[in-house]
Amino acid sequence: MESKTEEVRKGKPKGLPKTGGRQVGSPNKVTIEVKQAIAAFTSNNSEKLDKWLNEVDDPAKRLDLYFKALEYTMPKLARTEVSGDADAPVKHIHEHKFLD
16 A cells, blocks of 8 residues: 555656745745744833843853844854865955055
């Protein structure tokens, strides 16, 4: 007996271009709505969050809690590493020009 995933795969042969659905890279509707709800909640409770964070005595802990809360409202940036191969390393040139 075939599983349901095998049945679905039989519906469209491999190698054909995608038709319909979301475009690659576009967020789905639920993701957008959840992000908007979190942003609204954070915005409406910013004074409470500020008061709550100020009650934390340890500055390092306060900063840690702040950044953890910030993760839910700010998009995370992807880390990018630039490297060259051993025979051709990446060179960075910085110029400083002084104007009269």
